[in-house]
Amino acid sequence: MEDLNLKLRGMSCVSCANSIEQAILAVPGVVEGNVNFSSDRATVRYDPKQTRIDTIAKAVADIGYEAEIIPSDLAPEDDSENIRQRRQERDLQRRVIIGATLTLLLMLGTLGHFNLRLPGALAELENPWVQLVLATPVQFWVGKEFHQSAWKAFRHRTADMNTLISLGTNIAFFYSLWITINPNYFTDRGLLAQVYYEVSAAIVTLTLLGRWLENRAKGATSTAIQALMGLQAKTARVVRDNVEMDIPIGEVALADIVIVRPGEKIPVDGRVLSGYSTVDESMLTGESLPVAKQVGDEVVGATLNKMGSFQFRATKIGKDTALAQIVKLVQQAQNSKAPIQKLADNITSWFVPVIIAIAISTFVIWFLAIGNFTLSIVTMVGVLIIACPCALGLATPTSVTVGIGKGAEHGILIKGAESLELARKIQTIVLDKTGTITQGKPVVTDTTSILDLIPNSPGVVDPLTLWRSIGALESNSEHPLAEALLQYARERSKDAQLPTVDRFEAIAGSGVKGSVEGREVSIGTQRWFDEMGLDSSAFQAEQQALENAGKTVVFAAVDGHLQSAIAVADTVKPNSAKAVQTLQKMGIEVIMLTGDNQRTAKAIADRVGIKRVLAEVRPDQKAQMIQTLQVQEKKIVAMVGDGINDAPALAQADVGMAIGTGTDVAIAASDITLISGDLQGIVTAIRLSRATMQNIQQNLFWAFGYNVLGIPLAAGILFPFTGWLLNPAIAGAAMAFSSISVVLNALRLQGVKI
Numbered sequence: 001m002e003d004l005n006l007k008l009r010g011m012s013c014v015s016c017a018n019s020i021e022q023a024i025l026a027v028p029g030v031v032e033g034n035v036n037f038s039s040d041r042a043t044v045r046y047d048p049k050q051t052r053i054d055t056i057a058k059a060v061a062d063i064g065y066e067a068e069i070i071p072s073d074l075a076p077e078d079d080s081e082n083i084r085q086r087r088q089e090r091d092l093q094r095r096v097i098i099g100a101t102l103t104l105l106l107m108l109g110t111l112g113h114f115n116l117r118l119p120g121a122l123a124e125l126e127n128p129w130v131q132l133v134l135a136t137p138v139q140f141w142v143g144k145e146f147h148q149s150a151w152k153a154f155r156h157r158t159a160d161m162n163t164l165i166s167l168g169t170n171i172a173f174f175y176s177l178w179i180t181i182n183p184n185y186f187t188d189r190g191l192l193a194q195v196y197y198e199v200s201a202a203i204v205t206l207t208l209l210g211r212w213l214e215n216r217a218k219g220a221t222s223t224a225i226q227a228l229m230g231l232q233a234k235t236a237r238v239v240r241d242n243v244e245m246d247i248p249i250g251e252v253a254l255a256d257i258v259i260v261r262p263g264e265k266i267p268v269d270g271r272v273l274s275g276y277s278t279v280d281e282s283m284l285t286g287e288s289l290p291v292a293k294q295v296g297d298e299v300v301g302a303t304l305n306k307m308g309s310f311q312f313r314a315t316k317i318g319k320d321t322a323l324a325q326i327v328k329l330v331q332q333a334q335n336s337k338a339p340i341q342k343l344a345d346n347i348t349s350w351f352v353p354v355i356i357a358i359a360i361s362t363f364v365i366w367f368l369a370i371g372n373f374t375l376s377i378v379t380m381v382g383v384l385i386i387a388c389p390c391a392l393g394l395a396t397p398t399s400v401t402v403g404i405g406k407g408a409e410h411g412i413l414i415k416g417a418e419s420l421e422l423a424r425k426i427q428t429i430v431l432d433k434t435g436t437i438t439q440g441k442p443v444v445t446d447t448t449s450i451l452d453l454i455p456n457s458p459g460v461v462d463p464l465t466l467w468r469s470i471g472a473l474e475s476n477s478e479h480p481l482a483e484a485l486l487q488y489a490r491e492r493s494k495d496a497q498l499p500t501v502d503r504f505e506a507i508a509g510s511g512v513k514g515s516v517e518g519r520e521v522s523i524g525t526q527r528w529f530d531e532m533g534l535d536s537s538a539f540q541a542e543q544q545a546l547e548n549a550g551k552t553v554v555f556a557a558v559d560g561h562l563q564s565a566i567a568v569a570d571t572v573k574p575n576s577a578k579a580v581q582t583l584q585k586m587g588i589e590v591i592m593l594t595g596d597n598q599r600t601a602k603a604i605a606d607r608v609g610i611k612r613v614l615a616e617v618r619p620d621q622k623a624q625m626i627q628t629l630q631v632q633e634k635k636i637v638a639m640v641g642d643g644i645n646d647a648p649a650l651a652q653a654d655v656g657m658a659i660g661t662g663t664d665v666a667i668a669a670s671d672i673t674l675i676s677g678d679l680q681g682i683v684t685a686i687r688l689s690r691a692t693m694q695n696i697q698q699n700l701f702w703a704f705g706y707n708v709l710g711i712p713l714a715a716g717i718l719f720p721f722t723g724w725l726l727n728p729a730i731a732g733a734a735m736a737f738s739s740i741s742v743v744l745n746a747l748r749l750q751g752v753k754i
Contacts, residue, residue, distance in 0.1 A: 202729035
């Protein structure tokens with residue numbers, strides 16, 4: 001299966017989006033297709049063995065719309081799309097201004113109905129023929145897109161919001177034209193010969209004004225994507241044939257040596273070959289503190305180099321860079337549909353035909369009831385205009401687009417609208433220990449010298465010599481704790497050149513030993529030291545306390561004399577305890593799931609405030625434990641992990657959250673990725689889900705409520721009691737306002753504190 005992103009043109013309402021989606025899904029070989037009206041994009045998953053990209057694009061073109069393939073990588077910025085959009089916006093703005101000017105003149109011509117006379121030449125505005133001249137360009141040029149789209153829909157046996165506007169304004173216009181050409185037909189029959197050119201013109205202008213404002217507001221919903229793509233460097237300095245040269249970023253090749261100087265953006269992903277610096281990775285992780293980078297460390301394209309300069313080898317370019325992958329994930333997520341949107345889609349699919357039926361029924365009922373042809377026409381036009389389903393269709397996708405974009409800005413990648421919706425319902429969160437709650441990297445946390453316990457103990461060497469010897473010995477070891485001891489030894493010895501080791505030997509399950517600068521050095525477990533006859537009982541109290549805290553204790557000896565007890569542990573991440581506490585305050589149960597022994601797991605759990613621990617769980621049992629919580633305890637469960645062994649559990653959970661610093665397998669199996677690895681991201685994701693769903697509910701309430709209230713008013717329900725009838729022009733303004741209000745409400749999410 002392959003994924004395809006399309007930029008769509010010609011859509012004017014949500015019904016257009018639904019028609020395009022149905023056309024795409026009808027193509028053989030297309031497995032999934034989502035069209036997002038708020039972003040003018042479509043995401044398609046298809047089988048390349050059954051269909052081709054041009055076949056999918058042709059299916060869109062066949063129903064009267066344009067589809068352009070969006071490249072899968074971050075190509076250098078192309079202004080052609082921006083130029084096209086600006087040109088379209090200027091054309092829209094020009095038509096709104098001209099339409100408003102002509103409509104204002106038409107409105108002045110209606111003052112005679114209120115016994116107000118216009119002076120001089122302005123009095124000609126009351127002439128129906130003059131009004132016809134003013135109204136015609138508004139109806140057929142200013143409002144051309146409504147009629148064109150309605151005709152497209154009619155040709156394909158569908159109806160959309162443009163159908164309602166085109167029907168309503170054409171009925172008002174041609175009814176007025178009939179009166180203008182043959183006024184005696186109405187007066188001879190006792191009917192009011194009043195034209196409604198200003199109504200059709202006002203509806204077209206106000207609706208177009210609403211669409212212009214709506215498009216401007218919709219543009220703001222995609223600011224997250226625009227900001228991410230704008231982060232990319234434009235050029236890169238590479239070394240080729242021993243010559244430094246600046247080249248466009250698109251020409252960087254794999255394995256190129258890239259030079260980065262202070263203050264420059266890193267152009268692509270890679271691994272540091274030489275130099276040292278600190279890098280601002282806030283665009284990627286949301287963390288403001290710069291990260292130190294030295295030889296062997298990975299760097300990410302679009303992050304900002306701060307102090308030093310370095311060289312790195314390019315390992316990922318184009319569509320494979322972290323930034324390109326993030327943009328792709330965010331775009332796909334923004335184009336996905338939340339389950340709640342299915343309700344709106346189902347309603348809009350039959351909404352327009354029902355409204356047309358209601359409008360015709362309104363005309364028939366009024367005409368049969370009181371025989372007033374004019375009133376019947378006005379009420380029918382009012383119903384057609386006010387009942388636009390656009391607000392209903394915009395309610396969900398605009399909020400989803402803004403919500404997922406805001407998540408990306410905070411280092412949270414949400415892979416789909418369904419995950420965004422479900423996250424607010426989470427009842428239990430299961431946290432893996434290593435690499436999730438903890439750093440996932442053992443470090444030396446405590447050291448105790450024999451001199452601290454037994455002053456004047458014989459055979460003790462000075463600390464510098466001891467740690468140089470430990471570092472030399474551990475540099476030859478492949479044990480998981482060796483890296484922690486080596487790193488600490490380098491720090492204590494101030495990175496002095498470590499000595500060589502003779503007769504190095506690793507004893508499985510016990511420790512390592514060897515000769516360093518003529519001294520016999522041993523590092524290992526208490527049991528091994530007891531077997532060698534080295535008494536470690538002096539450290540018993542300290543050892544017990546450290547092991548109760550979940551730390552591993554090893555001993556060091558030189559020439560048969562015990563020197564030190566060293567505690568190594570996987571330290572808790574700085575914000576883990578705070579995140580757990582916040583989640584518990586939000587009413588969510590937090591569980592630790594780990595393969596570690598009960599004592600170590602309990603120690604870490606106590607440190608972060610977790611009360612329920614599932615320890616000594618094998619990797620193949622983790623998914624089963626999640627399933628047990630779902631089935632037996634009937635909980636909506638989120639799993640948070642970072643390793644390959646967490647992938648089945650992440651997939652089994654209702655919502656899988658992967659730590660972005662973890663493995664690709666875990667990230668692929670998850671629904672949400674926390675790029676920084678900070679557990680506060682869980683809190684942010686849940687708060688964002690709750691805020692987004694609340695926003696969607698507000699939008700749907702407004703859209704439903706607007707139609708429930710507006711349609712009866714337009715149909716003249718109050719006329720028999722008050723003599724008041726809703727002017728169709730006011731109905732058009734209300735319809736435009738409803739769509740704008742939904743988009744503006746969605747944009748409020750950008751200011752929500754999460």
